[in-house]
Amino acid sequence: MTVNKKEFADRMAENGGITKKAAREAVKLFIKTIEDFLSEDEKIMISGFGRFEVRTMKEKVGNLKGNSCVIPEHEYVGFHASNLLMDRIQEIKKIKNEGINDEG
Structure with a gap:
């Protein structure tokens, strides 16, 4: 099974006890931030x-x-x-x- 962005955010909302809207915004922001760093040829290390x-x-x-x-x-x-x-x-x-x- 492949999980799409909406499903991922919805699970994040469940796990974090936040609204689906907040989770979807957080996922969008996370992706945008990764794009920004990678476009600058930066490596991203998340411990x-x-x-x-x-x-x-x-x-x-x-x-x-x-x-x-x-x-x-x-x-x-x-x-x-x-x-x-x-x-x-x-x-x-x-x-x-x-x-x-x-x-x-």
């Missing part, structure tokens, strides 16, 4: 969460329907999750799975 940065993909030869083609050098946004975030995700999944197994 316990991860790192965002603009990376460069070098030119390479690709394959398009059996024909080789040149994919030009281009920039993209990379994200690297922190070890703490990955540990938390695994812990939450384990707890949820144990809850499911206990019911069955």
